[in-house]
Amino acid sequence: MSAVKSLVSKLTGIAFAILVIATINFVLVHSAPGDPALVIAGQSGATDAEFIEQIRRDYGLDQPWFVQYTSYLTKVVTLDLGYSVRQRADVSDLILERLGPTLLLTLSAFGLSLIGGVFFGALAGLRQGTWKDLAISLAALILYATPVFWFGLMLVLVFSINLEWFPAFGYANIRAASFTPWQYALDVARHLVLPAVTLAAIYMAVYTRLMRASLIEVSHEDHVKTARAKGLTEGRILRGHMLRNAAGPVITFAGLQAGALIGGAVVVETVFSWPGLGRLTFDSVTARDYPVLLGLFLVMSILVIAINLLTDLIHRLVDPRIGAR
């Protein structure tokens, strides 16, 4: 009853958010000064105005904006993201083929940063004031201030150029076509290490700081004192009464960071030539590929909402109070 109601209200919220985002994106993209028809024409080495006019006609670029807008919204509803003139492919296909790598990257980074953040944050919080705490806090402070793309480059410098442990760029080995699935998975995993660590590191720093503060706060809470008064061992108190309680706010915050995570993925994908949505975004911005951009922003925003829901779900599992309210 209440669950259904909350689900309905959630879905309405999401639909509304998507509509607004789609509108914002459309307005933004269409206030661009460049003419996409010219680019297409330029790329085919064409030089005549008639040809350019033809391109405009063919792709509806000569229509008034509201016609383009209405047709765009209609298409969004029917999950048709349009056709990229420049890439000569359906936008949904283009995005779908890039979605996998981006999901792989962001979700691994998300998981890694959460696990690492909770672990290091808990360690620092428990050992408050010791050298371990100091070292972790300092590392977190530094990482937090590090430009993500630079951090990626430094990892490349150390781990691929100097130590040659991991490949510096790309998604899979160029010979991957001949690999067995197992080899392929391992190969992708090897390529994933540096980008995922890069993307995770910054957020891990954030979560570490948060977790540390949260754990210290929880450790002062009355129920921890109760647990002590019950005669529980410190380990049991930590596992049973502190970690879960402290991780809650961290997870909530992580959900809010989903947008930033996707933004970070854009830079990381650029640094590591990761064939995901981020690179596609940048390529499309430079190429003024409107349909792709519109589709990308929609998909990315949905992705962010999805991650939000996911963290919401995790938080529900961790904290029974949320579902019931």
Next chain:
Amino acid sequence: MPQFLKTFLRRPAGAVGLTLLALVTAMAIFAPLIYPASPWEMSGIPFSQPGENGMLMGADTLGRDIAAGVVHGARISIVIGIASTLTALLIGVTLGCVAGYAGGALDSAIVRFTEIFQTIPNFVLAILLVAILTPSIATIILAIGLVSWPPLARLTRAQVRSVSTREFVQAARCQGQSTLSVVVRHVLPNAISPIIVLGAMTVAAAILIEAALSFMGLGDPNYMSWGYMIGAGRTVIRQAWWMSVFPGLAILTTVIAINLVGEALNDALNPRISRA
């Protein structure tokens, strides 16, 4: 405010942060004195190693002095960091104040708008804005400001709401003070501290966004910036690590400095709010 200053400086974070920040600021202000020649000057020997040919941090592929770039780059980072934060503050604090104090339908409309704005990956939005408006200092400041305001708006709203329900504000209303006077004299002064702290953190974040934009080739091409230098060094990282390393360290130092100052500010400002 001597008490405040004392608390602030007693924190090692505050002292270290302030020193580093002063260093970077001095670098920005005195850049033309330290390196009078343009950082774009291609007079050195390409690919000089750090220390070679009289170049402290080496030279890039065109023979430009990396050290000169690092020093001059401080200007753009600081200017953009501060200006875009002011933009974000202007938008965020205004919306937050209105939402927080007015409440009701206006409040929920602003909250929804802010929530949705926060859902859009903000860096991607910044890329889009800069690309659309064509990269220049002004458009970069505007774009970063436009993507940075939602947290400020949320915080301001939360602060204003929490402060304005506090009993001393109600007491002030009961004393017959006008709404404006209540907001300006009681609500804002008591709400502002965390906003100042977040503002400081926003400067740091703005510097990082600027660097990332420049790295992606969306910087103002007329100003030497750290992100641009790292971007230019990326492809030649095998041949010239120094091209990427030093500008990165500069960003790192500046951002750490600001974050430390922010943290110390937080510690110095907050006890008065919660305990006083």
Next chain:
Amino acid sequence: MKRRDFNTLLLSGLAVGATGLPNPWNDGMAYAQTEGGGLTALLTPEPPMLVLPLNQQQPTIVAGSKIYEGLLNFDFDLNPLPQLAASWEVSDDGLTYTFHLQRNVKWHDGEPFTAEDVVFSCQVMLMELHPRARGNFERCESITALDEHTVQFVLREPFAPFLKAFEAGSAPISPKHIYEGTDYANNPANDHPIGTGPFMFSEWVRGSHIHLVANPDYYIEGQPGLTEIYFRIVPDAASRSVAMESGEAQMSCWNDVEMFDVERLASLPHLTKTSQGYEFFSPLLWYEPNLRKEPFNDLRFRKAMMHLLDKSFIVERIMFGQAKAAVGPLCSTTPFFEPELPVYDTDVDQAKALLDEMGLTPDANGTRVSINFLVVPAGEMWTRLAEYFRQAMAAAGIEVTLVSTDMAGWGQAVSNWDFDMTNNLLYQNADPALGVARSYISTNIRQGVLFTNTEGYENPEVDRLFAEAAVAIDPAERQRLYSEVQQILVAELPVLWMAEQQYPTLYDSRLTDVIVTGTGVNGNFATARYA
């Protein structure tokens, strides 16, 4: 992490792969590598399609030229060689071109190739789809099939470089039985292009690779020499370098490898570098002023700029030696190139003197004049060129502000003449009449169209010389006309020519007969084989 968890992780990765990632293992394809005589070549960026008549972007041609062919090919000196045409005659009046086609040529779907296909392609399909081909075939009064293996083109007036129009990229021949009467752009056959070339389309995994296999029925005995070609799409330059270095890829061309990396790779024992094979295109790089605006309309200002720029700096430092200093509007590899032309030395004082003469004197800050420079948004080299320009101009007190934009914005600004200065790079397409005249003749000042006379240069004498040279038949006469026009242009500096870009082709040293024509990697690779 427990092993089970790790497996789950991997499996989820695979599941992701199944939805969108290239998953090449499940077609059971054995990756031939070099042993079986296959070639793995880099391709950058990923082309939108492979159907040459529909798309003429560079990567489309690199891959599509193995599938589609033209009537002719050209050697390094740009003399015609047979391809689908076994022989040809040109009438003395230069109006009638007769081609005798190869026998026993079959389309990849098994249908025989005939003169009708050529007529359909040149008269119908390309006229509609291919702007450059249209420019050439518009000159024809008639295109007729004399018999099944003979095609005759009759021109309205002589056009000296007409033969150059028959190269594969300029006029790819397409199958009439598939395209006639259809919506070309949406023809289902576009997903599985059918040509006459030595290689046939096999598979395309977007974002990963394009696979071509040898055509067993190719009309030349013993060709092709390779069993298959993989075009690998590697979006990142550094990864491409690594692939070449490690031997994972055996060929790179055009911009595949960053210029600063070329010499390092070329020095590796398993790789061979050549800059041959781009003669047909001969790209020329210049700084382009907008002659409609002050102070660029003043020849003295253009001369001053020329004196401030150092071509060797551009060649050595910006292009890392993958170029040659340009002397004038023609590349040294383009026919009718005139080597004896005036030279503008790099000389700051002379530049300053010219500026003084114009009355552009320095103000308190030492600035004489401020101009904008529209940066070409196509990569690092262009950014460096802009930055160098700014520094070079600063030496004489010309203050340059860089304006950045995206590709569309650049195209818009340049084609609508809304700029001060920019860069440009144009192919000469094997003849001054095809690739050079367009940048200087006043009839080609066309607002809204890129790669025309966008700088706005007008000189009736130049117009006349280019027009005469285009229709002249005698090569010596053409040489005289073109030499004269080169003298005039160098004296008047409509644009500031800087460098002839020399694209490097790097390939596995065991390969032979790869780059055998003036179109290089845009050739059909029929002769390429492992030694």
Next chain:
Amino acid sequence: MSDALLSIEDLVLALPEAADRAHAVDRVSLSIQPNEILCLVGESGSGKSMTAHAILGLLPPKVRAAAGKIRFRGEDVLALSEKQLRRLRGGEIAMIFQEPMTALNPLAQVGRQVAETIETHDPGLSASAIDARVQELFTQVGLPDPKALAKAYPFQLSGGQRQRVMIAIALSNNPKLLIADEPTTALDVTTQRQILDLIKSLQEQRGMGVLFITHDIGVVADIADRVCVLRHGKVVEQGAAAQVLHHPREAYTRTLLDAVPGHGSAAATQSDEEPLLQIKGLQKTFTTGSGLFAPKRTVVAAKGIDLSIARGDTLAVVGESGSGKSTLARMVLRLIEPDGGEVLFNGTDVRGLKREALRQFRRQAQIVFQDPYASLDPRLKVGESIMRGPMAFGTSRAEARASAEKWLERVGLGKAALDRFPHEFSGGQRQRICIARALALDPSFLIADEAVSALDVSVQAQVLELLSELKAEMGLTMLFITHDLRVAREIADRIVVMQRGAIVEEARAADLFDAPQSDYTRRLLEAVPGRDFFAGRQMQTAG
């Protein structure tokens, strides 16, 4: 003393150097016999909680036992290792805390939290045996439907149920000694009564020793066998309950006893004039959680409230938490807008007032809030806070300053307070400042919203006295909001009892106490701790 269950000998607890005093507890000695309840009573900062925490080695990180001994069945607890201490904790000595919401882990099922304690001390026990034990405990502490309840999370329980769970946890290993640290302070008075009864009966059944910590002498009177009075970390007086309560030896103990409110109002002037304030059919419903992703919830704070206050009268509104009494106060001042009904002040409807008229009305009607820490702007000097009001109505700065000085003198702080910041004052002093601020506007009507609830009992008595005096002096009409019937009795002429947004009963103060009409009022009165004792004591003093 050797057979004492617990004996504390000359215990000294040292505070960290930065603290305002050196010792939290200074040479405290006390003992508890098996099967008795020792009440440790004292005001805030007396060291009573610290002493209790020291027994289980649960002192805050920077506080340490500097001297003395704590013997539990002869063994010095202070000398025990952490491991040995753990055996004691939750085993032979159990503890319950003040705030049952925070004392339970919000993320674990309550049954689990009980089971965990049993498991820890009896690792060999089977799961089903533990389950059975949990059910039994829940039954013993009077929880309904133990089986279902064991699966519940703390947030799903009421305050009283939570405290019962805490007690179940404490009893789970049949402790010899139960330490109860203000276990009923956070509860409503009726719930408090139930919990006190429960503890008392369990103690008797099991013959436990109980160390009961409280600030409320009434509670002491209800359950204590023996009493130990603490002040500033030192024992003032200890002895048998009857002895200490009826014949206190020390002045401080007497003060504490006298400070307990409920003696009856100072003045009971009745006037038949037109009432100053009339409330008719007031309605208010709160809706919360209207966020993007949250479903709505509603709480009714007022359903058709009617009441009136005569000029010069003091009306007390009494109710348990959630009864809507504070909302009522705020609606009168339009700090919260009602949904419906009328608020007539001097015959004009306050709800219709706009800007300037509203300002003028508020000048007439002032309020003193509950939390002395939140009701003064921390950034303003005390004088400034007081002066702002008159100045907003056109008084010159000098005049406002003079008046502020006068009022500060009057509330007993002296004019030196003018230039100091709020954080330099104690809670009681701040409440005086708030009163000065309210009165500086020369109002005719004063609302006191739980104005003394946060204060220690001795300070509470002083502030109540001040209010009574001021009321008489200025002829103020007062609306006094409180949860404490004793306080209402102390100050009000008439009392209104509220429950869930509605008025249950309205009567003259004395009548309400002597002859309550509604069941709810009766329950409230019966629940007042130490009622019989104080009734007896009053008779004594009167007689």
